[in-house]
Amino acid sequence: MNAVVIQLRPPTSDCGVRRRETACSGCGARAFSVCAGLPDADLSRLDALAETVRFAPGEVLVREGDPATRLFNLTAGTVRVFKLLPDGRRQIVGFLFAGDFLGLATEATYAFSAEAIEPTVACRFNRAAYQDLIDDSPALGRALLERARHELAAAQNQMLLLGRKTAQERIASFLLDLAERDPMRAHAPNALHLPMTRADMADYLGLTIETVSRTLTRLKTSGAIRMTSLSDLVVSDPRRLRDIAEGL
Amino acid sequence: MNAVVIQLRPPTSDCGVRRRETACSGCGARAFSVCAGLPDADLSRLDALAETVRFAPGEVLVREGDPATRLFNLTAGTVRVFKLLPDGRRQIVGFLFAGDFLGLATEATYAFSAEAIEPTVACRFNRAAYQDLIDDSPALGRALLERARHELAAAQNQMLLLGRKTAQERIASFLLDLAERDPMRAHAPNALHLPMTRADMADYLGLTIETVSRTLTRLKTSGAIRMTSLSDLVVSDPRRLRDIAEGL
DNA sequence: CGCAGCCTTGACCATTATCAACGCTGGTGG
């Protein structure tokens, strides 16, 4: 698995900064990469700041409460970003994939933790240096603001999901969202890979493992989706799934 | 009521842009005002773009799905920002007060609706012109990015609340958050005004009106809070309320 | 081949939603 990832994305001298707009060799561009469209001068300065780091599944990228000294740009893999309550209840606030930026919501200390789910490669930046570069590169500042807008809109959608949708609507919405972001989607339009466990999905959707499992079974039985393995599925009836997601 | 508001915040020739850092005459500064600390030159250019507008309770500032042509800076009042599902279920994604900015999460079209709760005064900007000004004023861009970071962190907290907290924890968290943002807090540390209805609270917290009401009664009975009217309360035991909010 | 971890399914339970009745309050008009 790890070997495959490395095959798809060989270590790059520029830490992936220049390549960030494609998520996977041979498949289409990712729409919201922070660095897509930046002038070469800015890219070079980013390159100079970046250091490539690798994380095995379960490894910690940042820990809630720690001083926020680093930012990351993912070039491969999957990361879960989450918050914990004192008694251990966990809310995953997002999954990050290749091309995504980790640390936008950051102020003096990290307000979330982040762990690799799959073998992950990232460009790591010193936050202070990155901040200097933002202050100095209007294009980068603009790109980050644009990304922040997008993340904020996504967060609002997730609040709607968590506050007002049923279990079935949540799962359907999640699968559709994932289908839109999945770097593999260009290869097979309705095929979808789930890199995370049922527990991760549950903690992202405000449900329990059991409810996630039952609901997937129900969607399967109703013919909206078909599981090709525990972590792969085909959306056999996208229209229906979309209707379910919107509560229709 | 309206008269009182106008007394506290007379219409200003500069649309409130320069005054945005104080929420109410005589009380302390608000921490996260977008324009606080901007150079005078930028403030003047903002002034030139701004137009003062007033909204009565229930009036619409922006409607989900409309082309996003306007941004707002609130100088007085309270606004609810929300998203709807086709069947009418509503999720309030935030309440805005004096000093808050409306439109950060906006891309081509509004992804949310916004309505005044109380009589509200705002500076209205043309979005394209505002965008030009951002591109041209590093300080403004930085301030907006800072604000976006803060909003994103708040959104993640709300996801934790909606996905993993019990009804009682949600209400306690909500009251504490509100206490922190309430422009009146400088006047009486533990007094708190609720400008929104129970239905608004319910739609913000992913609960029903009845559960909000019952839970407030329970907090009241337990001695953590004391209601001085339907929309005013005193946090009589802040420590306890904090513990409840964190699930302790 | 066996084991550990993850997933599924079932039975039962609890929190919160729903439905319903009633009370308070503030505004209006007789």
Add this chain to the structure above:
DNA sequence: CCACCAGCGTTGATAATGGTCAAGGCTGCG
């Protein structure tokens, strides 16, 4: 000035969605 009404809030009884507890099955790896 008082009575009425509409809208909002509270409380109670009941229901349902999703959670909890428990058992067993799959799967992938050593």
